[in-house]
Amino acid sequence: MLKIGITGGIGTGKTIVSCMFAVLGVPVYDADSRAKWVMHHNLELRQELLDAFGSETFSEAGELNRTYLAGMVFNNPQRLEQLNSLVHPHVGKDFETWSASHAAKPYVIKEAALMFESESWRQMDEVVAVYAPLELRLKRLLKRDAHRTEADIKAIIARQLSEEEKMRRAQHVIYNNDRQLIIPQVLALHEQFSKANA
Structure with missing residues (x-):
């Protein structure tokens, strides 16, 4: 394949x-929408995001606070690179699992x-x-x-x-x-x- x-x-x-x-x-695998899904559902990644960006990364209900996260990285290339370095490997693994199916x-x-x-x-x-x-x-x-x-x-x-x-x-x-x-x-x-x- x-x-x-x-x-x-x-x-x-x-x-x-x-x-x-x-x-x-x-x-078709939509990496952007899957990245959001992985950020919500992958417990390892959730913890990595909390450690890197603080408790406001997720709401009390456990939802990803996209506005907060976007504000953290929008004009900060180092923080954006940090976010991508956490998210992309997990999305890559998710894609491999999806491809196998x-x-x-x-x-x-x-x-x-x-x-x-x-x-x-x-x-x-x-x-x-x-x-x-x-x-x-x-x-x-x-x-x-x-x-x-x-x-x-x-x-x-x-x-x-x-x-x-x-x-x-x-x-x-x-x-x-x-x-x-x-x-x-x-x-x-x-x-x-x-x-x-x-």
């Missing part, structure tokens, strides 16, 4: 691409914004980068995330690996630029990945 990574910066449309693969019957499939997909930053690309056989130009990403995100300003979005983008670097490191690129159709690009890769493990 092939393990295919899908990555791309905020607003590139990697989730739309992943949904298209899911419609084709490919199991889909062993009969020709391939599975892991969607992750920080695939290269977190080193999780090392678990993948191949990586697909989803690309969109900056001005189009800003337009999409300002429409989608009404609570964010252009400055907020640019700050997030500035902390992510550049799109050019992602494209250089990936084995495949899907262009989501409103000029090239996405579906034919997805279908071509689906055929390629399915045959590779036939």
Whole structure:
């Protein structure tokens, strides 16, 4: 079974691409949502987070205090790196367990914004980068995330690996630029990945 990574910066449309693969019957692991699940349910990680970030990390009801945690790491690269160094290994193990449950499939997909930053690309056989130009990403995100300003979005983008670097490191690129159709690009890769493990 092939393990295919899908990555791309905020607003590139990697989730739309992943949904298209899911419609084709490919199991898709959403690293962001699974990370939240793991932070809630993995007792070892919960304790590591409490030790690192204090008792306010979880509410009295045991819910992850995402607002508090985001405030701790947003403009603090060292704290963000600390958080990622705790969370990513547990998500990696969770992905391996999940992948094993889909062993009969020709391939599975892991969607992750920080695939290269977190080193999780090392678990993948191949990586697909989803690309969109900056001005189009800003337009999409300002429409989608009404609570964010252009400055907020640019700050997030500035902390992510550049799109050019992602494209250089990936084995495949899907262009989501409103000029090239996405579906034919997805279908071509689906055929390629399915045959590779036939």
